[in-house]
Amino acid sequence: MNTLARLGTGFAAALLEAWQELRIHKLRVLLSLVGVTIAVASLTTALAGAGMARQMMTESLESEGRPAMITTYAYDPRSDGGPQGGGPVAKAFDKTSERFKIDYTTMIGRNYGQQVASQGMALDAEVLVVEPDYAPMHRLVMAEGRWLETEDAQNLSPAVVVDQNVIKELGLEGQRLPLTVDLMSNGNAVSVTVIGTSTARSFGMSGQLWMLPATYEHWFSGQTPLDEVSYKMWVPIEGSEELAMRFGQQLQAELPGFTVESHRQDYLMWGADESLKQLAMVVAGIAVIILLLGSLSLLNVAMVTMKQRIREVGIRRSFGATTGRVFFSVMMESVVATAVAGGLGVLISVALVSNENLLSMVLATELDQMPGFPLDAALLGMGVSVAVGALTGVLPALVAARVKIVDAIRV
Structure with a gap:
């Protein structure tokens, strides 16, 4: 215990001595640490920005399904159409899903030939016929209102969810939900109730609209059959x-x-995760370059400064300072100074990365789920x-430790 106490006392004394030296040489410290502050701020911002860019890429990729996503099609050789849905296919899929104890499943039917209209304005929209599990399976985030529920199939007016592109193009921004729009197909118009809006996911198309299979079957299947039907399951990656x-x-x-096809289909299977790894490698390379530039600048200033402090070191040695004490105290000056500079750099990075307006300008888009500042970036x-x-404190400390008292006083 006594040894530990002496070590702790010596370490605290070295820190205090280093801090006093930094206060004495304020101008030198300020000039030498500007580069370190900028380097740490740049490094931390690059790492935090990379984390947010990764989040944005992941959200974009998972809009087609979170890993592991299994897609199933059923073809009827007696039909000239594409994959079949509803009726016996839907019942067989539900029965098989229950047998395999799969928690997240959904039918996905698509129709591309319908329009959404309101107040004399209309736009083409992709209609997706889906089940409630679709939203968590495809990382669909609600901007306003709520997502579809099974009970919505009983509503007297068809309940739908639209993306923000539909709201914007129809001039409905700022209006409170629920609101009514017309869904038109083959010259017929059906009034539907918008109970929620999601973030835009149409990727260049005019807009998207979601409704339950029972709703589509009751109101629209007789007018416009679905162009494409598939069934999806969200399962653990291992063994998928x-x-x-x-x-x-x-x-x-x-x-x-029937002819049945079932295979895994998500961005990890497409090799998209390689682009995320490449992004991490590029950021790591930039961070190394930033770090080298900052450390070289600090080392240069520290060496020049130490040559000017030779007499000071000699006087300290003449008053009994040991070689180890001189070495440790000089090195700790650099450590304490860079720690202060690093803390300031991290604070600057947090202020930049947490600025939503700045992020919107840099990313040119909005994240569905804005992550907090990455703790690992701040700690790093x-x-x-x-x-x-x-x-950078080792070399100046070695120079100081090798100073001879007589030679130093002659300087």
């Missing part, structure tokens, strides 16, 4: 490909005469600043 194969085999047994910024201080 084998599960897709077994699920397809079982569904095929439930649908004699502080750790790097301390490490840089230790590394």
Whole structure:
């Protein structure tokens, strides 16, 4: 305990001495640490920005389905159309899903030939016929109102959710939900009730509209059949490909005469995660360059300054300071200074990255779920600043430790 107490007292004394030296040499410290502050702020901002860019890319990719996403199609050879849905296919899919104990499933039917109209304005929209599980499976975030529920199929007016493109193009921004618009197909118009709006996901199309299968079956199937039907399942990544194969085999047994395809289909299978890894590597390379520039600048200033402090070191040695004490105190000056500079750099980074207006300008888009400032980026910024201080303080400390008292006093 006594040894630990002495070590702790010595360390605290070295820190205090280093702080006093920094106060004495304010101008020198300020000039030498400007580069470190900028470097740490740049490094932390780059890492935090990369995290947000990764979040944005992930949100964009997961709009087509979160990993692992299994997609299933059922084709009827007696029909000239595409994948079939509803009726026996829907029943067989539900039965097979229950057998495999799959929690998240949805039918996805698409229709591209309908228009949404309101107050004399109209636009083409992609109609998606989906079940309530669709939203969590596709990272669909509500901007206003709520998502579809099973009970909405019983509403006297068809309940729908639209994306913000529809609201914007129809001039309905600022109006409170629910509101009524017309869904038109083959010259017929049906009034539907918008119960929620989502963030824009149409990617260049005019807009998207979602409704429940029962709603579409009751109000629209007789007028406009669906152009494409598929069934999706969100399952754990491990073993998902084998599960897709077994699920397809079982569904095929439930649908004699049909041709069934079932396979995993998500961005991890497309190799999109490689672009995320490449982004991380590019940011890491930039961070290393920033760190080298900041450390070289600090080392240069520290070496020049130490040559001017030779007499000061000699006087300290003449009053009994040991070689180890001189080495440690000189190195700690650099560590304490860079720690302060690193803390300031992290604060600057937090202020920049947390500015929503600035982020909107840089990313040119909005994140559905704005992440907080990455803690690992802040900790890494502080750790790097301390490490840089230790590394750049070693050479000046070695120079100070090798100073001979007689030679130093002669200077």
